[in-house]
Amino acid sequence: MKQMAHGTEDLKVLAHLLRRDVIEMTSEANSGHPGGSLSSADLLAALYFNVMRHDPSDPQWEERDRFVLSKGHAAPVLYAALAESGYFEREELLTLRKIGTRLQGHPVRGKLPGVEMSTGSLGQGLSMACGMALAAKMDEKTHRVFCLLGDGELQSGQNWEAAMFAHHHRLSNLTAFVDRNRLQINGCTEENMSLDPLPEKWHSFGWNVIIIDGHDMAQIIDACAKASRSQKNPTVIIMNTVKGKGISFMENNPDFHGKVCKPDELCRALDELEGCGL
């Protein structure tokens, strides 16, 4: 069965659920990348519960929309979205990063239903998504391909090779998202290796560019709808986001790129999410 499209109020609740899952699973694993998972949680909720055509009971459904998590370190939020969608039991989330698990530290194609591609080495996902979008065009299929990029990984040149490729091949069925939280391991992206002016870069590569608040559910849905109407060019949705979004002490804190909550922090984090209507 195709996934039901939820309204924005439901989606907000679902995003909080994903955040709770992320905090719980990374804390249980005592490793992982909560910061970048939290900044992407609203998008993942919107994609998996509204935008994408997919069927958790038939992960290989040929007409499904594809999602490639180029920023593979945000695996926890992808796993949470898959579990909440029903691809596998929620209990399995707590096996994240443990030996023998299907929930590897970074996503692996073929291990867990719903994971389309192996990622984790940054800068490669957009090329893979281009291949999927091109295959759909060749086969005259109508499904769409979505790819979530971190902003830091745009420092890698392969993204711009892929950006050129997507425009050259008129991959209008491809939508890329940039999780523009402006932080990478080393600190601020603009101090580390500046990306601005980012919209102009994408423009000059021939992409449609939409800039939104990546935590505003209505804006996310609206931008995805606009992207799906493109007949000619691929679309990038630059989402201004807050790393660690949803947990006060994690927000905009680069320490939580690859560090998880200590036990007392975990309680505080869950309390904060509780206050958001869970």
Next chain:
Amino acid sequence: MTGKELAQRDYYGKALADIASDRRIVVMDADLAESTKTSEFRKVAPERFVEAGIAEQDMIGVAAGLAASGKIVFASTFAVFGSGRCWEQIRLAVAYPRLNVKIVTTHSGISVGEDGASHQALEDIAIMRALPNMTVISPADAYEAYAATKAIAEYDGPVYMRLGRAKFPTILPEDTDFIIGKARILREGRDVTLIGTGQMASLCLKAAEELEKEGVDAEVLNVSTIKPLDISAVYDSLSKTGCAVTAEEHSIIGGLGSAVSEFLSQELPSPVTRVGTYDTFGESGAPAALMEKYGLTVERIKESAARSIAMKDARAPPKTAAENNEEAEE
């Protein structure tokens, strides 16, 4: 023993054109289609030919995405770029998820010639062989390249196949078959096994013919699938001959010689002398002059055979009294 001189890349192009009717096949290139001969596929199936531009890393990612959507993807460029520039992309996007991508490169080895070291792949077998899930193939001649292209299209999984630029002698029949993972005995012998891959297999045959005149009975094994190595063929041959020479147009570090030595050292310790380039880059020059200068010659294979045989004899256990008596009677 040897036949017409033909270029492997021409037969790669021919094979791609011949299998183009399979609509699952997509061919990619990085601005070198006329050189790699993927242009032959482009002629007959332009709608399934994808130009990546001079962007090998992106080419591999796109190839993986296509394969993940059910396509059988051939991605081609020169061996240096197709193995080295995008090694980590191959690792993550192709080998790790075991996707159906065939990386077929041309211009491997030192016989690239005048372009010089930047374009001469002497390390590609080593770095591709190290990847889990990867099959590594280096056909002996143009006919085998043709058959191998068809065979890898049938096989579901990642493959790296290296081909040459120059024409070199064919040693197999025009209608040869190709079975992935099967080595071929080109000539039987008892004293030493000459194990060749790529065009060095034909040099091994030539060396064996000359050695015969000198009273040495050499067996010649064509190992065109370097990974998975046909260990039973190597074992059986070495059980008989007791020593070997490996020959490849590649560094002696990590290639065929390493693969054979790694296996033998654990299963059947035997003297092995490796013919290949010695931890060095190549340079510009005519292909034949380079082969000569870097020791990729029939002469070097013969010397190596003598060396391996001498090592085998030197470490043979002392003869028993009975054996000595037998010899005395003869």
